[in-house]
Amino acid sequence: MRQFDYVRATELGDAGRLAGSEQARFIAGGTNLLDLMKLEVEAPEVLVDINRLPLRDVEDTDDGGLRIGALVPNADLAAHPRVRRDYPVLSRALLAGASGQLRNKATTGGNLLQRTRCYYFYEPTAPCNKREPGSGCGAIGGFNRIHAILGGSEHCIATHPSDMAVAMRALDAVVETLKEDGSNRELELASLYRLPGDTPSVETVLEPGELITAVRLPAPFGGRQVYRKVRDRASYAFALVSVAGMIEMENGRISDARLAFGGLAPMPWRDEAVERHLKSEPPSKPLFEGAADILLADAKGQGENDFKIPLARRTLVSVLGELTEEAR
Incomplete structure (x- = not known):
């Protein structure tokens, strides 16, 4: 060090x-x-x-939502009564991440900004455009079992590791920040992250000195919520594929659908075309297979991670079945 x-x-x-x-x-x-x-x-x-900053509160908002301070520990957030009652997908995602000891220390803001667990990124002698721009990407053509099948580029195929961020993407979270000059801004979670393109070392839109102060969630979703994480072992492992799924039913049809994915891309991934495909339709396996077709239309394996494409398909179809089983 x-x-x-x-x-x-x-x-x-x-x-x-x-x-x-x-x-x-x-x-x-x-x-x-x-x-x-x-x-x-x-x-x-x-x-x-x-x-020592006053960023540890979880507060109700005027519109019925929740404002979460950036320093709220992951363990406290997962156990918070309102989160467990109104945002169970978030509680389950947090509990699926890391160990109990790490959840006691890890914070909301830090969780959003944690960096990839790509092996080449962690090895200073290996080529990695994210760590050393212009050095190459060792994962392309190398050992890439955990790497991205969506959203990557010829310069980087690393995945974002956060479970919490996947749930928050499905929940339409908004990130509040304080800039160096004292001004505030708000970012939809999707706008916080940048795809690698030709500058994989630039992972977010945050400026030097810009601090995440809180994350705000809208009023609770009315339907069912599920977080499914597929990983190599039952605890303390990062997702190969994860799905934060939220479905609302009305008169036997899907009236609202929100789906976000982890383990597949350099950022928490959400495809609105998948959600549009599901809305106003009665649940069925052909409908769910069609949603998977849309999600994975541009998926690209790199050899050792090719298995993620059928795994993502099966996981999405299974989650959608679980979310709608009472309506069929």
């Missing part, structure tokens, strides 16, 4: 000023950042500790 300066932000207005350079990083739980620093994958010159 390289030498760095450590400072504490005690007021919100100080945080951006202290971290307003490309060489600075915010730290809260540190469950991902510290590992990267030990491997010298990340080598910030300044760490800005934000743990």
Whole structure:
């Protein structure tokens, strides 16, 4: 680990000023950042500790939704009564991620910004455009079993690792931030992330010194919610395929559908064409197979991850069956 300066932000207005350079990083739980620093994958010159900032509340909003402070631990959020009652897909996604010890430390904001678990990204001697732009992508033509089948590019096929972010994508979450100049902005979760294109090292639209302060969820969804995670072992493993599914039924037909996917792409993935295909239709296996056709129309395997394409199909069809089984 390289030498760095450590400072504490005690007021919100100080945080951006202290971290307003490309060489600075915010730290809260540190469950991902510290590992990267030990491997010298990340080598910030300044760490800005934000743990003393007033960002630990979970509050009801005027429109019936929920506002979650960026420093709320994953364990606390998963156990929160309103989350368990009104946003069970989020609670289940959080409980599917990491170990109990890590969930006690990991924060809401940090979870959204955790970095890929690509083997080549974590190995400083391997080529990785995300870690060292222009060095190549070792996963393309290499060992790529856990890598993306959607949204990748010729420069990077790494996947985003967060379970929580997948559920929040399905829930239409909005991210609140505080910029270095003191101004605020709001971003739909989909707008927070960038696909790799030819600049895979740029993963989000956040500016230097811009701090996530909260995540806001809209009023609860009226239908059923499911989070399904397919992984190599039952605990403490990242998703090969995950689905956050939400379906509302009316008169035997699907009146609303929201689906987000993890393990398939460089960001939590959502395809509105899949949801449009399902709406106003009675549930059936041919309908669900058609939804999978749309989702995977542009899917591209890289050899060892080819199995993800049929696995994603079976998982989506199974989740849709579970969500609509009472209506059939």
